[in-house]
Every structure is written in C-alpha cells, then in structure tokens.
Amino acid sequence: xxxxxxxxxxxxxxxxxxxxxxxxxxxxxxxxxxxxxxxxxxxxxxxxxxxxxxxxxxxxxxxxxxxxxxxxxxxxxxxxxxxxxxxxxxxxxxxxxxxxxxxxxxxxxxxxxxxxxxxxxxxxxxxxxxxxxxxxxxxxxxxxxxxxxxxxxxxxxxxxxxxxxxxxxxxxxxxxxxxxxxxxxxxxxxxxxxxxxxxxxxxxxxxxxxxxxxxxxxxxxxxxxxxxxxxxxxxxxxxxxxxxxxxxxxxxxxxxxxxxxxxxxxxxxxxxxxxxxxxxxxxxxxxxxxxxxxxxxxxxxxxxxxxxxxx
Ligand code: FAQ
Numbered sequence: 001x002x003x004x005x006x007x008x009x010x011x012x013x014x015x016x017x018x019x020x021x022x023x024x025x026x027x028x029x030x031x032x033x034x035x036x037x038x039x040x041x042x043x044x045x046x047x048x049x050x051x052x053x054x055x056x057x058x059x060x061x062x063x064x065x066x067x068x069x070x071x072x073x074x075x076x077x078x079x080x081x082x083x084x085x086x087x088x089x090x091x092x093x094x095x096x097x098x099x100x101x102x103x104x105x106x107x108x109x110x111x112x113x114x115x116x117x118x119x120x121x122x123x124x125x126x127x128x129x130x131x132x133x134x135x136x137x138x139x140x141x142x143x144x145x146x147x148x149x150x151x152x153x154x155x156x157x158x159x160x161x162x163x164x165x166x167x168x169x170x171x172x173x174x175x176x177x178x179x180x181x182x183x184x185x186x187x188x189x190x191x192x193x194x195x196x197x198x199x200x201x202x203x204x205x206x207x208x209x210x211x212x213x214x215x216x217x218x219x220x221x222x223x224x225x226x227x228x229x230x231x232x233x234x235x236x237x238x239x240x241x242x243x244x245x246x247x248x249x250x251x252x253x254x255x256x257x258x259x260x261x262x263x264x265x266x267x268x269x270x271x272x273x274x275x276x277x278x279x280x281x282x283x284x285x286x287x288x289x290x291x292x293x294x295x296x297x298x299x300x301x302x303x304x305x306x307x308x309x310x311x
Pocket of ligand 1: 035036039040041043044047048074105106107108109123127128131134195196197198199203204205206207210216220270
C-alpha cells in the first residue's frame with residue numbers, strides 16, 4: 001500500500017510536474033539523481049583538460065580567446081551541476097573526494113588525447129554535438145534543479161558545437177595537410193563520441209527506472225540514432241568522411257544502420273584503463289591540492305565576515 005507521500009510523488013511525475021528539493025522522494029530516486037548529476041558535473045570539470053591542453057598553442061589570438069571562453073563555460077557547467085546535486089543532500093567535499101580518489105565515474109570521452117589543433121574542432125563538433133543530443137531532453141528532467149541547470153548549459157553547448165564545426169570548416173577549406181588533419185581528428189573522435197551515449201539499451205541497467213521517473217526521456221540507442229542523423233548532413237557540408245563503412249540509412253525502418261561500437265574498449269575506459277585516465281585524474285588531484293589555500297582563505301574570510309555581522 002503506497003503512502004500519501006508516495007502517491008503525491010507518483011502524481012507529480014505522471015502530470016509532468018517537477019520534484020523540488022524539499023519534496024518527499026523515494027531514496028532510490030535521490031540516489032540515482034546524485035549518481036547521474038555528480039557524474040555529469042565531474043565530466044564537465046575533467047572535460048576542461050583535453051581542450052585546456054591547447055589554450056597556450058591556439059593558432060591565433062581570436063582562437064585563444066574563444067577556446068578560453070569555452071573551457072571557462074565548462075567550469076561553470078560543473079559548478080551549476082554540483083549545486084544541483086547538493087540540493088539532494090550530498091556535499092561538494094564528498095563529491096570531490098569521490099572524484100579524486102578515482103571512485104566516481106565521469107564521461108568516457110575525456111580519457112582520449114588531443115594531439116592536434118583539429119581535435120578542438122572535432123571535440124566541439126562531435127563531443128558537444130553528442131552532449132546537446134543527450135542534454136536537450138534533460139531540460140525536461142523531473143527533478144527541478146537539474147532540468148533548470150540544463151537549460152542554460154544547452155544554450156552554451158550550442159555555441160560550443162558551432163565553434164567546433166567552424167574550426168573544422170576552416171581547416172577543410174585550407175591546404176591538403178590541414179584537410180588531412182581535420183579528417184584524422186574526426187576519425188579519432190567519431191567512435192568515442194558514439195559511445196558517450198552509454199551501453200546499448202539491452203545492457204543499460206539504469207535506463208528503465210530513469211525513464212519511468214522521467215529523468216531520462218529517450219534510451220541510449222535512441223539518442224545515438226538522433227546524433228548520427230544530425231551528423232550525416234553536417235559531415236557532407238564539411239566534406240569529411242564519417243569513419244564507419246557500414247553506415248547507411250535504411251529507408252524501410254527509417255533508421256541508420258551502423259557498425260559495431262567497440263564496447264570492450266568502452267568498458268576498459270570505464271575501468272580506468274583508457275589512454276588518459278591516469279593523467280586526467282592526477283591533474284585534477286594536483287589542482288585540488290594546490291587550491292587548498294584558496295578554500296582556506298575563502299572559509300576564513302567568511303568566518304570574519306560572520307563575526308563582523310554579529311558585532
Ligand atoms: N562514460 O545504465 P546506463 C559534457 C555508465 S557531456 C562513463 O545506461 P545511465 C559536455 C553509467 O554511469 C558528458 N560512464 O546509465 C562537455 C552506469 O554506471 P553507474 C557528460 C558511462 O545513467 C563537452 C553504467 O555505465 N554528460 O560533459 C557512460 O542511465 C566538451 C551503465 O549505463 C552527462 O553526464 C559514459 N559515456 O545513462 C564538456 C549527461 N555511459 O553509474 C567539456 C548526463 C554510461 O551505474 C567538453 N548523464 N556510463 O556506475 C546521462 O545522460 C546518463 O547518465 C548516461 C548514462 C546516458 C551517460
């Protein structure tokens with residue numbers, strides 16, 4: 001027999017209304033939101049590194065300014081998301097500990113290297129493109145603070161995606177060497193960006209419950225389809241080839257047929273064995289330790305202000 005609170009929760013979900021921090025919610029709903037939102041926040045923060053790698057070497061002042069703004073946006077996204085997670089009763093310190101101790105997950109995609117400038121284009125076009133497909137439906141997530149944070153994040157991601165597309169377009173209009181550089185970067189990022197959407201539907205343990213709670217609105221495979229159908233015409237405009245010889249549109253089903261994603265590689269990356277996992281984590285840990293004095297100074301300042309206010 002459901003309690004009155006449970007019935008109210010179910011009713012809010014059924015009527016497309018929002019669950020807010022002070023509302024009653026099942027413990028499992030709270031837990032799954034903390035899991036997803038904190039992983040998402042960690043992804044934004046770790047996601048600053050592959051591109052941060054190119055800030056000092058951007059090919060012009062304008063490119064540098066744009067890249068700095070983008071990486072700064074990612075820090076901002078991380079902060080909104082940590083704040084949204086905090087409304088569920090976990091602290092920033094707990095989340096940070098989980099990240100730097102290697103216990104927390106963050107998106108697989110940020111464990112790949114960025115050897116050339118063209119990777120900045122491929123990340124913007126493919127990684128931010130995938131992020132948009134995944135995150136636009138999250139603007140309607142049933143948990144209020146998460147859905148609202150996603151609205152602003154998605155607007156910024158759209159700009160990020162266009163700037164990536166424009167980097168690739170510029171390279172594709174350049175010399176033969178530049179065109180090759182752009183194609184190589186697309187070859188590097190295409191498959192990992194497809195894997196970002198998560199395991200296939202029949203191997204996605206969280207999807208059914210998250211969809212019933214209206215946190216997720218579409219399945220992992222459904223979103224992957226949408227992503228590919230967005231990419232195909234854009235790849236044509238760019239003049240790049242998507243590195244999947246099996247990719248074709250099936251008129252009968254109205255869906256794209258695609259080659260098999262390397263799920264072994266994906267699960268290896270999740271276990272910490274991707275090309276850059278160790279480096280990403282080490283960098284974050286060092287930054288956290290070196291930033292200790294800032295946190296201490298801020299806490300001390302707040303303490304003094306509070307004393308002053310009392311006096
Ligand atoms: N990487 O049962 P499911 C960005 C895990 S965009 C690592 O399907 P769920 C913008 C999953 O957590 C990137 N782990 O799980 C940007 C679960 O493990 P758990 C971040 C993955 O939650 C651009 C297990 O596999 N975006 O940052 C991945 O229903 C450029 C089973 O999977 C988000 O986080 C993966 N790719 O669906 C920044 C979006 N996929 O937790 C900088 C919000 C799955 O049980 C530069 N999150 N796993 O131990 C989501 O939409 C969902 O959590 C999914 C996974 C779709 C990622």
